[in-house]
Amino acid sequence: MQTMIGVIGGSGIYQIEGLEGAEWVEVQSPFGAPSDAVLTGRLGGVPMAFVPRHGRGHVHTPTSVPYRANIDALKRLGVTDVIAVSACGSFRDEMAPGDFVIVDQFIDRTFAREKSFFGPGLVAHVSVAHPTCPRLGAACAEAARAEGITVHEGGTYLAMEGPQFSTRAESRLYREVWGCDVIGMTNMPEAKLAREAELCYASVAMITDYDSWHPDHGSVDISDIIRVLSGNADKARAVVARLPGLLGPERLPCPHGCDRALDHAVLTAPGMRDAAMLEKLSAVAGRVLGSATP
Ligand SMILES: CSC[C@H]1O[C@H](OP(=O)(O)O)[C@H](O)[C@@H]1O
Numbered sequence: 342m343q344t345m346i347g348v349i350g351g352s353g354i355y356q357i358e359g360l361e362g363a364e365w366v367e368v369q370s371p372f373g374a375p376s377d378a379v380l381t382g383r384l385g386g387v388p389m390a391f392v393p394r395h396g397r398g399h400v401h402t403p404t405s406v407p408y409r410a411n412i413d414a415l416k417r418l419g420v421t422d423v424i425a426v427s428a429c430g431s432f433r434d435e436m437a438p439g440d441f442v443i444v445d446q447f448i449d450r451t452f453a454r455e456k457s458f459f460g461p462g463l464v465a466h467v468s469v470a471h472p473t474c475p476r477l478g479a480a481c482a483e484a485a486r487a488e489g490i491t492v493h494e495g496g497t498y499l500a501m502e503g504p505q506f507s508t509r510a511e512s513r514l515y516r517e518v519w520g521c522d523v524i525g526m527t528n529m530p531e532a533k534l535a536r537e538a539e540l541c542y543a544s545v546a547m548i549t550d551y552d553s554w555h556p557d558h559g560s561v562d563i564s565d566i567i568r569v570l571s572g573n574a575d576k577a578r579a580v581v582a583r584l585p586g587l588l589g590p591e592r593l594p595c596p597h598g599c600d601r602a603l604d605h606a607v608l609t610a611p612g613m614r615d616a617a618m619l620e621k622l623s624a625v626a627g628r629v630l631g632s633a634t635p
């Protein structure tokens with residue numbers, strides 16, 4: 342199988358440079374319109390697809406991002422591995438603004454988003470006990486280190502609904518009681534949907550601030566975030582540029598089973614499956630439903 346890298350660019354990252362044959366393509370998804378057209382091309386001989394999570398010009402709120410359409414569109418294009426690049430706040434002194442965290446756990450506190458491709462007429466339950474791909478995360482960490490970035494391998498990301506930032510009491514709860522390391526508004530349900538679509542998913546969280554718990558740093562402030570974001574964006578693009586060399590064009594099956602997540606997940610009996618749902622899920626779950634899109 343051929344590697345195809347999907348990149349979801351977060352706040353401050355609305356395009357990537359250097360793609361050969363770069364082209365913005367409109368992708369139709371049965372889950373609605375993706376955040377924007379998808380930038381496709383090749384980097385180091387490996388096909389790549391980039392979607393700006395908030396759209397060019399930053400038009401989508403964390404709640405209005407069409408997470409399902411974005412993941413479905415990447416799957417339809419043939420993406421195998423998704424790197425989610427995101428701004429986040431830090432709950433740890435040692436995880437400082439400018440550092441990157443390769444997130445490996447989430448606490449999902451979002452409540453106003455569609456969280457599954459499945460539903461009535463086609464029921465499935467995938468495991469997200471380990472919600473990110475260790476193989477892809479290790480490649481991202483290696484790429485970040487090669488760029489001289491301070492990178493923390495492993496961390497728990499609290500996904501909040503937003504769009505307002507946390508109160509000081511919430512910030513302390515997430516840090517002191519729940520043991521979270523970073524906070525953001527977008528990696529959930531994105532990671533859950535990537536797992537349902539059998540895509541390897543790694544989250545590269547770029548720290549922009551100390552949220553609102555830190556006695557020496559006051560409260561989170563959007564102008565501080567934007568200042569750090571501009572530096573982070575170039576670093577993130579440099580990390581992405583190293584990934585084709587690290588992942589290579591030939592893709593071996595995921596040793597952690599991300600690409601087989603649906604093997605035993607669909608519960609609805611074959612004769613009871615809803616025809617419209619089968620059609621809708623042809624890209625995401627075609628491998629196990631027998632309706633794969635060509
Ligand atoms: C720019 S501050 C808040 C905003 O930034 C993060 O977005 P993303 O994860 O897409 O980089 C955060 O989750 C909020 O949506």
Ligand SMILES: Nc1ncnc2[nH]cnc12
Nearest residue numbers: 428429430524525526552
């Ligand atoms: N402190 C914070 N809380 C939520 N999302 C963020 N994105 C960047 N910083 C953040």
